[in-house]
Amino acid sequence: MIEVRRLSVNLGDFSLEDIDLSVGDGEYLVIIGPTGAGKTLLLQTILGFIEPEEGKIIVDGRDVTKLPPEMRNLSYVPQEYALFPHMSVFDNIAFGLKVRGKSSSEVRERIREISEILRISHLLERRPITLSGGERQRVALARALVIEPKAVLMDEPLSAIHRSLREELQAFLKEIHSKLGFTAIHVTHDHLEASYLGDRIALIVGGRIIKVGSLEELRDDPGASEFMGPENILRGSAERRENFTVIRVNGIDLISAYESEGDVLVIVRPEDIFIHPLGELPKTSARNLLEAEVIAVKYRPPVYEVSLEASGVKLRSFLTKQALEELDVREGRRVLISMKASALKILPYMGRF
């Protein structure tokens, strides 16, 4: 359990004000915020590299605010991973164990275990410079986890990874977390990453925590929702049928063309949700057809954002002014919405490696 109480830091360009945060054992907390919000500063202050002006940092009930970083038992996975370039992968992972005076047989055993879990056993003799981005991430994670810290603090651990691989590595992170159950604080500016990985999400803007809560709580919060991106993000459980996937979200079944199984995150862009008048069957081949109520209409130039609710599932769509008038979309009206199966993107729970 890590608690941050009324923490304030002032570094001139960056500052933190009155930060209160707690992370439970085994919890995966994602801190999200725009560039310059103080995310890295917060991590480095918790780790002990920066001295706070005020406030306390408490790890498992023990006040560590005045302790040097090496006495806090919190490991760090910085952006770009900072693998020691002059050491092999094995020595990188062994570093924390050797510092703790473990015998060489224990060091070897522990490294064998963690590298099997992280699937890097074949990399142990290599130099970090020869590794791919994904391999580096796993080595950095192994190095951080092998010392069995109170928590792992990760600073944008996926930003150095090429887009095409990022989803796979997100899934991998999630898998490793559920397997090992470590406590994690993960910093990112990517709302999809936050939605996917975070048990809870803390939004930090301008050095202040705006809101801490579940994905749904942040999306519903008027102050926080604009930082969570325009996409509709839903949690559900997926089941594979013949050539499509059925995802059960809040009691309704949605159909996606993407393959997946188990716990998933469904992402639908607002422009992929079409609105039709109630009563007549719309001329569409879309596999998902739902009745929904219009909760609110907001002008977000150049379009109108329509908030909808279908059987307790909140969605938002965009309409042009013309479409809004033609369909006579107003608060309280009931409409039909359609979504193509190919518009329902899925972030899978289990990664493939």
Next chain:
Amino acid sequence: MRLNLLKTFGIFGAFLIIFLLIPIISFIIWTDPKDVARYGLDDTALEALMIGVSASLLSTSLLLISGIPLSYFLSRREFRGKGLLKAIIDLPLVIPHGVAGIMLLMAYNSRAPVGLLLSKAGITIEDSFYGIVAVMAFVSAPIMIGSLIEGFNSIDLNLEYVARSLGASEWRTFIEVTLPLSLRFIITGSLLSWGRGISEVGAILIVAYYPKSINVLIMDRFWTHGLRAASATALPLFLMSVAIFIIVRYPWRGRR
């Protein structure tokens, strides 16, 4: 044929290379091996070479011992007046060599306050081996410190942070992460400061004409015996410097 920028610059650059190469080549070709045996390898010359080499080795070692802490401090800590302090460290680069000798002599001669203390400990700089070492350290310091600061600055702070978070103390982190990662700069700095030391003559003439170090001897022989004797005396020093340069520099090129 159109001349692009790089081709044009390449052709101009060739003149500079030629300007540098001709003296080196003619020095090697026109120095008579018989003269080398007579002047360059006689007892006086070998002793002077020993003095020059060992003095520059000692000054480089002293600079390493004092320079590593200073450079690390300057690399990691921000404070008011840091720019001024770095400028003071660089100052010896622009002080004429003779003037540097005069300054050292005034400051540390055995009647000046600090010199008096040193002489009580058995260290005098006038006409002594220690004088040569002091001169070399003075003129090489900016080169050594500059190289070390560059080395420490080149290290990603996160590497040190990670080591600390994994449980290593500041000292252990410095020894196991920072030092090995700046090794290339430590070696380059040592090599350059050794080279700068052994090539110094102006300030040594003023502070410690005796014991005759190799550069003083070369100058001495130029005045008394002429160019042939001087070049013959200089050749062994030149070859040794080149050899050391290659041996130390080569394995580290392009490596981190």
